[in-house]
Amino acid sequence: MLFVSIQKKLSHFQLQAAFQIKSETVILFGPSGSGKTTILNCIAGLTDPDTGEISLDDTILFKSKKNKLPIQKRQVGYVFQDYALFPHMTVRKNIEYGAYDSLVTQQLLNLLRIHHLADKYPRQISGGEKQRVALARALATKPGVLLLDEPFSSLDEETKNECYHHLNRLKKEWKIPILLVTHDKQEAKKLGDRILSIREGKLKSLPPEAF
Numbered sequence: 052m053l054f055v056s057i058q059k060k061l062s063h064f065q066l067q068a069a070f071q072i073k074s075e076t077v078i079l080f081g082p083s084g085s086g087k088t089t090i091l092n093c094i095a096g097l098t099d100p101d102t103g104e105i106s107l108d109d110t111i112l113f114k115s116k117k118n119k120l121p122i123q124k125r126q127v128g129y130v131f132q133d134y135a136l137f138p139h140m141t142v143r144k145n146i147e148y149g150a151y152d153s154l155v156t157q158q159l160l161n162l163l164r165i166h167h168l169a170d171k172y173p174r175q176i177s178g179g180e181k182q183r184v185a186l187a188r189a190l191a192t193k194p195g196v197l198l199l200d201e202p203f204s205s206l207d208e209e210t211k212n213e214c215y216h217h218l219n220r221l222k223k224e225w226k227i228p229i230l231l232v233t234h235d236k237q238e239a240k241k242l243g244d245r246i247l248s249i250r251e252g253k254l255k256s257l258p259p260e261a262f
């Protein structure tokens with residue numbers, strides 16, 4: 052379980068976030084600049100809260116600026132908005148980078164149905180395929196939590212639906228907490244078990260029916 056209870060002063064408001072995520076997909080939904088990426092970055096360790104606590108199962112990720120786990124030890128899988136694949140590496144090498152063991156790369160290539168792309172470079176594959184490679188790369192480290200920052204925003208409807216299908220399959224097989232940022236109500240409905248709405252750094256829990 053992921054536990055987050057943090058405070059951080061941002062330029063125009065105070066971020067105050069408190070939530071827990073079990074083996075489920077929680078959507079973080081809110082306008083631009085409301086603090087969504089900052090929450091993900093605090094969990095991943097790319098930025099620090101001012102105060103608060105973040106833990107994953109029995110491991111404390113953050114308790115204070117002096118008592119925190121380094122990024123590489125956090126077991127957090129993070130898929131950024133722009134995928135950030137390494138352009139000079141093949142799909143297989145991208146996934147192998149930081150992989151837990153060599154078997155896992157092949158399993159992920161199969162699971163996400165991208166085995167036929169293993170020897171191609173990112174410039175040679177489509178947006179939806181890149182998206183699946185980015186997911187595979189994040190999962191190759193066997194993370195205890197998966198963070199997704201608007202990963203499907205630049206995809207067409209058909210490719211989005213395909214990615215939703217893969218993500219829902221992953222959720223069932225991996226049983227880890229997934230926190231997904233999106234602006235898209237349909238996406239929130241299709242993927243979310245729960246929805247956290249955020250406005251100026253304050254969170255509110257919404258049932259999916261409210262959408």
Ligand SMILES: Nc1ncnc2c1ncn2[C@@H]1O[C@H](COP(=O)(O)OP(=O)(O)OP(=O)(O)O)[C@@H](O)[C@H]1O
Pocket residue numbers: 060061062063081082083084085086087088089090098
């Ligand atoms: N380290 C920081 N210190 C102070 N303010 C920050 C810091 N990082 C981000 N901000 C500000 O905090 C606010 C929230 O930014 P954040 O990137 O978390 O929003 P977001 O909800 O992810 O937006 P978007 O949907 O546009 O990506 C913005 O006004 C941003 O300028």
